[in-house]
Amino acid sequence: MNIIIVGCGRVGSQLATLFSQGEHNVVVVDVNPEIFLNLDRGFEGRTVVGVGFDEDVLIEAGVETCDVLCAVTDQDNSNLMIAEVGQKLFDVPYVLTRLYNPDRANAYLQLGLDFVCGTTLVAEEMYNKVIAAHGQYVESIGDFEIIRFVLDLSSSENDTVVVGDLEREHEIRIVAFERRDDSLSSIPTKDSILYEGDIVIACVRNDLLEEFSVYMAD
Numbered sequence: 001m002n003i004i005i006v007g008c009g010r011v012g013s014q015l016a017t018l019f020s021q022g023e024h025n026v027v028v029v030d031v032n033p034e035i036f037l038n039l040d041r042g043f044e045g046r047t048v049v050g051v052g053f054d055e056d057v058l059i060e061a062g063v064e065t066c067d068v069l070c071a072v073t074d075q076d077n078s079n080l081m082i083a084e085v086g087q088k089l090f091d092v093p094y095v096l097t098r099l100y101n102p103d104r105a106n107a108y109l110q111l112g113l114d115f116v117c118g119t120t121l122v123a124e125e126m127y128n129k130v131i132a133a134h135g136q137y138v139e140s141i142g143d144f145e146i147i148r149f150v151l152d153l154s155s156s157e158n159d160t161v162v163v164g165d166l167e168r169e170h171e172i173r174i175v176a177f178e179r180r181d182d183s184l185s186s187i188p189t190k191d192s193i194l195y196e197g198d199i200v201i202a203c204v205r206n207d208l209l210e211e212f213s214v215y216m217a218d
Contacts, residue, residue, distance in 0.1 A: 002066040004029060006052030006082050007073035011098060013038035015070060020044050027061045053081040055089065063090045071097040076104065083113050109150055109199055110180070112217060143206050146175070150217040153196045164190030170212050173203040 001024045005012050008030040017040040019026045026045030030036065033049045050057030052073060063069065069092045071082035079097040086092040099108060099115040108115050153159055163174045167190070178185040180197040194200065197217075204212050 001025070001068055002062060003027070003068045003070065004058070004061045004063060004066050004086075005070045005072060006030070007071065007079075007098075008032075008035045008038055008047075009072070009074060010038070012070075012072040013040070015072060016040075016043055016045060027066075029057060029061050053078065053085050055085065058085065058090065063092060066092055068092070068094045068096065071095070073098075074100075076100050080108075080113070084111070087113070106178075106182075106199065109148070112150070144203050145206060145209065146201065146203055147209075147216070148199065148201045149215075150180075151177075151194055151196060151198045151200050152215055152217040155214045159196045161194050162190075163188045163192040163194060166194070166215075171205065171208060172212060175201040175203060177201070 001019075003019050003024050004027050005016050005019075006029045008016070008028050012028065012030070016026050016028050020040070020043050026043075027048060028036065028039065028045060029048045029050060029052050031049065031051055033047075036047045039047075046061075048057060048061045050060070052058070052071065063086060069082070069086040071079035071086075073079055073082070076099060079099070083095045083097045087095045095113065097108070097113060097115045099105065099117040102117050105115070105117060151161075153161060167173060174188050174192075174194075176185065176187050177192070177194055178199045179195070180199065186192065188194075202212075
């Protein structure tokens, strides 16, 4: 994969090392050239100096042909701008951002932005999300993953689905859901109704993720 990482602090440099070791093509962008010293000695990618949400800087980094853009600066606002430029202007297939303020998580979901929120093991989580190539990853537990995503029913004949039917047909467990307009959040019963655009937290077995991903909005 062709991967651009914006931000070369602790998380960005670790992430660059992980992808470089995986033999991916990696470009790291940062406004401070001295911070590239954080990169591992074995890093084999490129570095670009500049502001990460500047279109010309991203073009120099190869955004027009990249598969993944990771925004991992130390500022939520900068990461949001980088993610939106990559997603909306350059149609990057997969954009992933670091989020510091968990209160903004729902806003990111509504914007269709994938993110990792936390202060520890962030690089590893972001790496796992990209490699897994699926929606809003929260945590792995053995052979299962907890995922948070916006429900997409475009592949269905209806704009609603019954929790029990969804669980039975796909061997998953719906843990909780929230309406897009924040009018309701709940731990569902088998008879609960989910609507297009609901924010859903589900437990899915790893080998069923690809099949279930049809319900995850891009």
